[in-house]
Amino acid sequence: MKRIIFLLLLCPATLLLAQNTDRIQEAMANYDYETALSLIAAKKPTTPLLLQKGKALRGLGLNTEALSTYQEIITNDTTNSRAFIEAAECCRTLAKSNQALEYYERALDLNPENKYVRIQYINLLLSLQKFRDALGESSLMTEKDSSAIALHLQAQSFEGMGEPLPAAGCYYNIQEKYPSDYLAAAKLGAINISGSYFDEAIEATEKYRQIDTTNIAVNRQNALAYCLKQDYPTAIRRYEYLVNQGDSSFHTCYYLGISYYAVEKYYEAHDLLEVARKYDPENVNLLYYLGRACAKTSWKKQGVEYLEKAIDLSIPKDSSMTRLYIGMTDCYKMAQMYKEQLASMKERYQKYDRQNHKLLYDMAHLSFSALKDKKSAERYLEAFLKTRPKDDKTEQAKLNEKGELVLGMANYYNAAANWLKDLKSKQKIEDFFQNGKTEAIKKE
Numbered sequence: 418m419k420r421i422i423f424l425l426l427l428c429p430a431t432l433l434l435a436q437n438t439d440r441i442q443e444a445m446a447n448y449d450y451e452t453a454l455s456l457i458a459a460k461k462p463t464t465p466l467l468l469q470k471g472k473a474l475r476g477l478g479l480n481t482e483a484l485s486t487y488q489e490i491i492t493n494d495t496t497n498s499r500a501f502i503e504a505a506e507c508c509r510t511l512a513k514s515n516q517a518l519e520y521y522e523r524a525l526d527l528n529p530e531n532k533y534v535r536i537q538y539i540n541l542l543l544s545l546q547k548f549r550d551a552l553g554e555s556s557l558m559t560e561k562d563s564s565a566i567a568l569h570l571q572a573q574s575f576e577g578m579g580e581p582l583p584a585a586g587c588y589y590n591i592q593e594k595y596p597s598d599y600l601a602a603a604k605l606g607a608i609n610i611s612g613s614y615f616d617e618a619i620e621a622t623e624k625y626r627q628i629d630t631t632n633i634a635v636n637r638q639n640a641l642a643y644c645l646k647q648d649y650p651t652a653i654r655r656y657e658y659l660v661n662q663g664d665s666s667f668h669t670c671y672y673l674g675i676s677y678y679a680v681e682k683y684y685e686a687h688d689l690l691e692v693a694r695k696y697d698p699e700n701v702n703l704l705y706y707l708g709r710a711c712a713k714t715s716w717k718k719q720g721v722e723y724l725e726k727a728i729d730l731s732i733p734k735d736s737s738m739t740r741l742y743i744g745m746t747d748c749y750k751m752a753q754m755y756k757e758q759l760a761s762m763k764e765r766y767q768k769y770d771r772q773n774h775k776l777l778y779d780m781a782h783l784s785f786s787a788l789k790d791k792k793s794a795e796r797y798l799e800a801f802l803k804t805r806p807k808d809d810k811t812e813q814a815k816l817n818e819k820g821e822l823v824l825g826m827a828n829y830y831n832a833a834a835n836w837l838k839d840l841k842s843k844q845k846i847e848d849f850f851q852n853g854k855t856e857a858i859k860k861e
Contacts, residue, residue: 445469450476464490464497471503480510498527502534514545532562539570548577565595572604581608592624599625599632606638610645618642633664641672649676667696671703678706683713701727738769755787777801778829781836791840798837805830 444453450473457470467490474483484507490500505520521538524531535558542551552574558567572587585608591601602625609618622639625632640655656673674689690707697703704727711720742765749758759780766776781797784790 441466441469445473448476450474462489464494464500468499468503471507475503475507475510480507483507484511496527498524498531498534501527502537505537509541514541517541518545536566536570539574543570543573543577546577548574552578563594565591565598565601568594569600576608581612584608589621592621596625597628599629599635603632603634603638606635606642610638610642613645615642615646619646631662633659633662637664637666637669641668644672644676647679649679652676653680665692667693670696671700674710675706678710683710686710687714687716699726699730701730704730735769739765742769755783759783759788774801774804775826775829777804778833781833791844795837795840798833798840801833802830802837 441453441456444450444456453473454470457466457473460466462470467486471483471486471490474480474486484504487500487504487507490497491504494500501520501524505517505524508514508517508520518538518541521534521541524534525538528534535554539551539554539558542548542554552571555567555571555574559571568587568591572584572591575581575584575587585605588601588605588608591598592605595601602622605621606618609615609621618638619642622635622642625635626639629635636655636659640652640659643649643655644652653673653676656669656676659669660673670689670693674686674693677683677686677689687707687710690703690710693703694700694707704723708720708723708727711717711723742761746758746761746765749755749761762776762780762783766773766780770776777797778801781794781801784797785794
């Protein structure tokens with residue numbers, strides 16, 4: 418009798434528990450995460466509920482709180498692979514990449530055959546540019562798994578390491594086993610084009626086009642290969658198809674414009690290149706072809722403007738060149754290549770930094786101290802002093818923000834004058850004694 422009474426009392430509690438669980442599952446299924454979280458908060462935390470809580474928090478974008486939830490599970494159960502996976506996903510969202518790697522590694526230790534985890538792990542290595550590690554992991558994967566995704570990961574690893582030929586080998590393998598894989602065909606096109614193997618790029622992309630002629634990515638590589646091979650009529654047909662499909666990207670408009678220009682359709686070239694210019698208004702090659710197209714159509718004055726702009730962009734600014742020469746001079750100095758250091762300073766002054774007269778003083782100092790060339794030092798000092806303003810209103814020494822003394826040009830001019838006077842005085846003494854020795858030798 419007591420047992421029956423106990424069961425009767427237990428049934429309502431069990432029904433209530435099941436009802437609450439059903440409500441949580443229903444809220445989760447309907448993406449009503451706030452309701453799910455409030456229901457979970459009213460219950461005693463268990464691993465299944467904490468996993469639900471973490472998922473709800475992630476669904477609301479509360480990844481930091483979700484990570485803490487998964488870490489709570491891991492603290493109590495170091496064998497829960499799902500908690501490690503979810504923690505890794507949270508860390509990736511929070512840009513905690515190294516921590517994400519650790520969680521993926523722990524998950525793989527628990528279940529080495531989990532393909533999802535291994536794919537995510539390798540993708541993370543690739544995103545961190547740890548290409549050699551990614552290659553090792555993907556190569557191990559391909560030993561047992563010849564799926565397209567495994568081969569793609571291996572190919573991306575080779576590409577990241579700057580090894581296009583092995584990468585191309587992977588993509589050829591994919592195309593052979595999985596002909597409908599458009600990405601492999603597009604990648605083969607791009608790799609072969611980068612190596613100027615235009616026929617091979619055409620062959621790979623045309624092979625895919627036998628299955629599907631509509632793929633934008635493959636058609637772009639196919640059209641580019643024909644354009645660079647100078648088969649402009651075919652390139653135009655391919656690019657016109659892309660444009661008709663709504664592709665108004667820079668590369669499509671640019672290379673279609675060039676193709677039109679090559680077959681002397683200058684008005685069409687002008688229109689496409691003008692569209693491309695909106696994406697990259699300072700592209701020198703684009704401005705060249707656009708200017709030439711304008712010159713052969715109704716926009717002749719505009720063509721002149723485009724060519725003038727292209728020329729202006731092609732000539733480095735003096736400020737940029739000055740910066741490069743400063744760096745080069747410093748490198749020569751650190752390498753104790755003093756002749757080259759002097760030559761770089763001289764070229765900088767003559768071509769790009771003509772108003773920086775202190776360079777003449779610096780060249781004098783370098784000639785005298787490092788090259789032991791007093792004559793050159795005198796010439797640079799004389800040239801420096803000739804730049805001294807007649808009104809002599811050059812800047813005097815002053816203190817900077819740190820209280821340090823900074824010499825002005827007036828100080829350098831005064832120092833140069835005294836130094837030059839001293840050099841010439843010493844030279845006279847040397848000449849006197851040298852002449853005296855010569856006279857004595859003659860008398861003997």
